[in-house]
Amino acid sequence: MKALRWHGKKDIRYDDAPDPEIEDAGDAILKVSSCAICGSDLHLFDGFMPGMKHGDIMGHEFMGEIVEVGKETRKLKVGDRVVVPFTITCGQCDQCRRGNFSVCERTNRNKNLADKMFGHTTAGLFGYTHLTGGYPGGQAEYVRVPYADTTHVKVPSTLSDEQVLFLGDIFPTGWQAAVQCDIEPTDTVAIWGAGPVGQMTIRSAVLLGAKQVICIDRVPERLQMAAAGGAIPINFDEESVLDRLGELTQGKGPEKCIDAVGLEAHVTRSLDSMVDRAKQAVMAESDRPHVLREMIYVCRPGGTLSIPGVYGGLVDKIPFGASMNKGLTWKMGQTHVAKWTDDLLRLIEEGKIDPSFVITHTMSLKDGPGMYETFRDKKDGCVKVVLKP
Template sequence: MKAICWHGPRDVRLDRVPDPTILDPGDAIVRVTATAICGSDLHLFDGVMPTMKTGDVLGHEAMGEVVEVGSAVTRLRKGDRVVVPFVIACGSCFFCKRGEHTGCDVSNPNAHIARELMGHSPAGLFGYSHMMGGFWGGQAQYLRVPFAEVGPVKIESGLRDEQVLFLSDIFPTGYFAAELCGIERGDTVAVWGCGPVGQMAIRSAWMLGAGRVVAIDRVPERLRMAEAGKAETINFEETRVYEQLMDLTRGRGPDRCIDAVGCEAHGLGSVDALMDKVKAAMMLTTDRAYVLREAIMCCRKFGTVSISGVYVGAVDKLPIGPAMNKGLTFRMGQTPVQRYLQPLLAKIEAGEFDPSFVVTHRLPLEQGPEAYKMFRDKQDGCIKVVLRP
């Protein structure tokens, strides 16, 4: 089959690789009809995420048609149309039973690697390094889905692929980021990063009762999309974010702050942002935490900072003193997508929300390598790419 494969930093290629096969009775094989490039895929593209190997198949946002199931799979059958969540979860361990699927104790066969770096191992993830299991991803013509009884959600309506594809990751992730904030009716919510997850977080904040949403970015088309989602916007190239947020909130600061950027944040003109860039270039750090620092400084006293942007290692100069003295609450994590699949699908089916608004580019799988570069460099107004195998 054809697949988008990682060959090193800034080097992804369309390769011919073996078709996946059933390796366990709980597996299913899905013929991919739509897949997407996620912002967190760019951490792999840039070489920030460790334990990648040449030839790894990328992608963790995919959907398609079931073409084969293992003998233990009873919930799915050949011909079913499904969306596959990026999290691989067994459904029966301590964490899965609590709805904390990203903490699954069973699904990561390389848990020992993650434990060395993190203390404990998260769940296995599709297409996201050998530390996260070494599973091939969905930017391919076919995808092997382990624990198929637990993961995929069936699409039994006539909704278009683009309306439901993002149940695989960015819609639940944006919703989870807003939910972690503990938004109270009327709260001011500030969202750093107007990429796909940020756009979903903006709209999810409204769903959860926000009274005001402020979006922070520097890319004009992203800011326009945020404005279409009824957010006020701040271009951090044109104004100081802290001062603008204080003006908007009469000096109190936002009640809830969402970091939808993560480890490759950009900052302009500040010493700490410059140091982040230099250290990253010299391989002395993996994570540029400018946004997280700024969110801590901007958030109101006894407010909440929610982190949905991916971080992979340690960060420098974290202002823990200000956070402690302001009484901030931090909540963060990879999204336990399985918990949100049915509730969010119900919103789409009811016509309450259509995630497809975020798609700006639709391309064949063969153009995946070019699409990675376009997405990373924010060329041609690119915000979200859907690939068709």
């Protein structure tokens, strides 16, 4: 089969790869109909996440049709149309029973590596480094889905791929980011980042009843999309984020702040952002935490910081004293996809949201290597790329 494979920093290739096979009785084989490039894929493309190996198949946002099932797979049959969550879940361990699917205790087949890196294992993730199991990803013609009975979302034929594809990652990620803010009708929610996750977070915050939603970015097309979703845009290249947030909140600051950017944050007019880049270049820190710092400073005392943006390692110069003395609550983590998909699928079916709004580019899988650069550099108005094998 053909797949997009990682061969080093900024080196993704459309290559031949071995066809996946049933390896465990609980597996299924999926023929991919649509997949997408995610912002967190860029952390692999840019070489900021450890644990990648030459030839690893990329991608964790994909869907398609089941073409083979293992003998102990009970809930799926050949011909079923499914979205596959990026988190692989067993459904039986203590964390899964609690709904904490992204920290499933069984599915990371490289548990020892994760224990050393993070203190405890995370769930296995598709296409996302050997720290999270080294599972081949979904930017391919076919994918093996382990723990298939608990790692799928069945979707109806009445909805297009484009409407349901993002149930595997960015829609539940944006939703969880907003839900963990415990949004009240009097809240101002400020969201850093107008990329795909930021866009889903905006619409989730609106659906959850926030009084005011604000989005901070610098890319005009993304800010226009944010405004169309109900957010007040702030272009940090053109105005002071701190001053504008002060104006919009009568000097009190937003009650809820969401980091939809993660470890590659950059702000062109920020000295600490330039220092972060220098530290990252010499490996003095692995992640750039400018957004975290800014959220701590602007968040209203007693407020909440929600962090769906991916971080991979170490950050420096976090004003933790300010966070503690302001009484801020931090909530973060990879998305517990299966916790939200039933409700989100219902919202799509009821017409309350159509996640396909975020798609700006639909290309063939073979065009994927070039689209990584287009997506990363935000060329051609690119917000979200869907690939068709």
